[in-house]
Amino acid sequence: MSAALLSKLKWTPVGLFGIAVIHYLASIHPAYDATTQLASKLKPASWSPSSTAGLELDAWSSRVKGSRPAANTTVRANAAFVMLTRNGDLWDMLRSIRSMEDRFNSRYNYPYVFLNEVPFDDQFIKHTTALCSGKTYYGLVSNDDWKVPDSIDRDRAAQVRYQMQQDGVIYGGSESYRQMCRFESGYFFRQPLLDQFDYYWRIDPNVKFFCDLDYDPFMFMQQHNKTYGFTISLYEYKETIKTLWDTTKDFMKAHPEHIARNNMIDWLQKDDGTYNLCHFWSNFEIGKLDFFRSQAYLDYFNYLDQAGGFYYERWGDAPVHSIAVSLMQEKNQLHFFSDIGYRHEPFQHCPNGRETDPARCDCNPNSSDNFEWHGYSCTALYHKLQGTGKTIDNH
Numbered sequence: 001m002s003a004a005l006l007s008k009l010k011w012t013p014v015g016l017f018g019i020a021v022i023h024y025l026a027s028i029h030p031a032y033d034a035t036t037q038l039a040s041k042l043k044p045a046s047w048s049p050s051s052t053a054g055l056e057l058d059a060w061s062s063r064v065k066g067s068r069p070a071a072n073t074t075v076r077a078n079a080a081f082v083m084l085t086r087n088g089d090l091w092d093m094l095r096s097i098r099s100m101e102d103r104f105n106s107r108y109n110y111p112y113v114f115l116n117e118v119p120f121d122d123q124f125i126k127h128t129t130a131l132c133s134g135k136t137y138y139g140l141v142s143n144d145d146w147k148v149p150d151s152i153d154r155d156r157a158a159q160v161r162y163q164m165q166q167d168g169v170i171y172g173g174s175e176s177y178r179q180m181c182r183f184e185s186g187y188f189f190r191q192p193l194l195d196q197f198d199y200y201w202r203i204d205p206n207v208k209f210f211c212d213l214d215y216d217p218f219m220f221m222q223q224h225n226k227t228y229g230f231t232i233s234l235y236e237y238k239e240t241i242k243t244l245w246d247t248t249k250d251f252m253k254a255h256p257e258h259i260a261r262n263n264m265i266d267w268l269q270k271d272d273g274t275y276n277l278c279h280f281w282s283n284f285e286i287g288k289l290d291f292f293r294s295q296a297y298l299d300y301f302n303y304l305d306q307a308g309g310f311y312y313e314r315w316g317d318a319p320v321h322s323i324a325v326s327l328m329q330e331k332n333q334l335h336f337f338s339d340i341g342y343r344h345e346p347f348q349h350c351p352n353g354r355e356t357d358p359a360r361c362d363c364n365p366n367s368s369d370n371f372e373w374h375g376y377s378c379t380a381l382y383h384k385l386q387g388t389g390k391t392i393d394n395h
């Protein structure tokens, strides 16, 4: 029925009867009452960054989630999903959450932490709370953690943005993208709402998880003493990180105490000592928060921040995280989640059936969309250095 026809019918006796029937049917559904009363439950928005920087909708959560099947009773890690996002990303976020819930979290009910530099609006809170099976927390990032630091020369930064835009560098002209990258590099793990957690799993808007997960990746991280897990690795755009590696080498000289003995520097460095541009794609990452809170990581972030490359170039959080864990952790503390099928446009990883029952995935492992064995992936080199025995021919 077209919208115009519907609006004509609406106030006829037939239309009124139809609306009454729809309301009656909805009112006998258990979720109806909770939904109609939601607005009044969304009131106490205490958006002060100095408080716990967020609000919980416990009452609402327990009512809508009450009808869901009980979670299994196995032990949980102290962990949460983390999503830095904007109100305008709501529908793309819901797509990611739906996928995560269907494939994993509806059985585990891990909580979600949403972060934003402006308050989340009621619509965002309502829809995300309804879809997440775990508790939801909404944090307001303080201006101190988000703003461009005073030490940055604004004119120089603006000139760089202009030039990168002219050169067609992706997000090269964007200041907010740089703020996001700096925040993800140095501040997400310091948000008060994350203090209570040991592990995080980052989720971006509009991503897809292809496979049912029959185990808990957070518990895997904990039980195997892993610091950082990934699914896709690739080469960074050179124009965005021109001096990142040289700055990192200076840091290594200044802080040799932070460099792990059995690290993965060979995954980063070419024979001539330059950066090979390899990094883990950080829109998916499962990480140990204590590593990012450590003095070693904070020293590294501060060193980079003082060099100004988040603004004078366009350093991404992906190479920053990747370099940090590859240099400052033992190589067996990294983990390739080969059994987690995942897509963030325009690349994906689809398990090939050896890691997981193919019936549990809705991706084609032989599709050319699969990035892992492309020339632009760094995962083959990762396997070689980790000694996993996997190669481009036998994976």
Ligand SMILES: Nc1nc2c(ncn2[C@@H]2O[C@H](COP(=O)(O)OP(=O)(O)OP(=O)(O)O)[C@@H](O)[C@H]2O)c(=O)[nH]1
Pocket (backbone or CB within 6 Å): 083, 084, 085, 086, 089, 115, 116, 117, 118, 176, 177, 180, 203, 204, 205, 283, 345
């Ligand atoms: N609150 C907030 N979140 C942002 C902002 N910019 C980006 N994000 C979030 O940061 C994450 C990364 O941003 P994306 O735009 O997905 O960056 P990307 O993954 O490099 O690029 P595409 O996904 O290809 O656009 C996403 O979760 C975004 O929702 C911002 O200005 N404010």
Ligand SMILES: [Mg+2]
Pocket (backbone or CB within 6 Å): 204, 205, 283, 344
């Ligand atoms: Mg993204």
